[in-house]
Amino acid sequence: VFFKQMTHHLPGLSREFMGKMANVLLIRDPYELLLSYTKVVEAPVMADIGMADQYELGQELKVLGCLTAVIDARELLKNPEYVLRLLCEQLGITFDSAMLSWPAGPKPYDGSWAPYWYSGVHQSTGFKPYQKREGTLNPIAQKLYEEARPFYEALKTEALKAQPIT
Numbered sequence: 001v002f003f004k005q006m007t008h009h010l011p012g013l014s015r016e017f018m019g020k021m022a023n024v025l026l027i028r029d030p031y032e033l034l035l036s037y038t039k040v041v042e043a044p045v046m047a048d049i050g051m052a053d054q055y056e057l058g059q060e061l062k063v064l065g066c067l068t069a070v071i072d073a074r075e076l077l078k079n080p081e082y083v084l085r086l087l088c089e090q091l092g093i094t095f096d097s098a099m100l101s102w103p104a105g106p107k108p109y110d111g112s113w114a115p116y117w118y119s120g121v122h123q124s125t126g127f128k129p130y131q132k133r134e135g136t137l138n139p140i141a142q143k144l145y146e147e148a149r150p151f152y153e154a155l156k157t158e159a160l161k162a163q164p165i166t
Contacts, residue, residue: 007050007053007054007057015057015060018061018064018066019064019065019066020066021066022066022068022090022091023061023066023067023068024068024069024070024071024087024091025054025057025058025061025067025069025070025071025155026071026073026076027054027070027071027072027073027152027155027156027159028072028073028074028152029072029073029074029152030049030051030144030145030148030149030151030152031133031137031145031149032074032132032133033049034049034137034141034144034145034148035133035135035137036133037049037141038137038138038141040116040117042138042140043138043140043141044140044141044144045144046144046147046148049144049148051148051151051152052147052148052151054151054155055151055152055154055155058070058155058158067158068090068091069086069087069090069091069160070155070156070158070159070160071083071087071159071160072156072159072160074130075159075160075161075162076127076162077127077128077129077130078129078130078162079162080100080126080127081095081097081100082162083160083162084099084100086160087160090160100126100127101125101126102124102125102126103125104122104123104124104125105122106118106122
């Protein structure tokens with residue numbers, strides 16, 4: 001069973017169940033995250049992007065001994081097959097090349113937020129190569145980036161690393 005949760009889904013929820021499963025954190029550079037996020041939400045706060053909560057959750061999962069992996073979106077896009085193979089190995093499941101592609105279009109489980117966030121995903125059929133996002137953050141987002149960056153950097157030290165494609 002796979003559950004996709006964001007940290008803002010978790011307040012008030014008992015985390016006891018997390019100790020009974022493998023947990024994987026997907027992280028993203030907050031600068032690149034905010035370049036995208038501010039296209040929809042002009043003045044985000046830390047709770048919107050979840051970086052501090054994700055760090056706290058990671059620490060909690062480590063103490064419980066059930067943080068299986070941290071994946072940095074950048075590393076995943078650099079070499080999806082390699083990173084997914086590493087993840088599958090850590091999860092004790094078999095890698096399947098079907099994990100690298102999917103049919104384009106909306107999915108019934110996308111949720112009500114799909115029109116705001118998923119247009120690129122709906123057009124895709126697989127992982128696109130990593131490309132550094134360029135742009136300037138507005139002053140509110142820049143301040144938030146500076147607050148979020150230490151949490152990201154701490155999580156990033158534990159992330160699976162992509163190997164060069166050979």
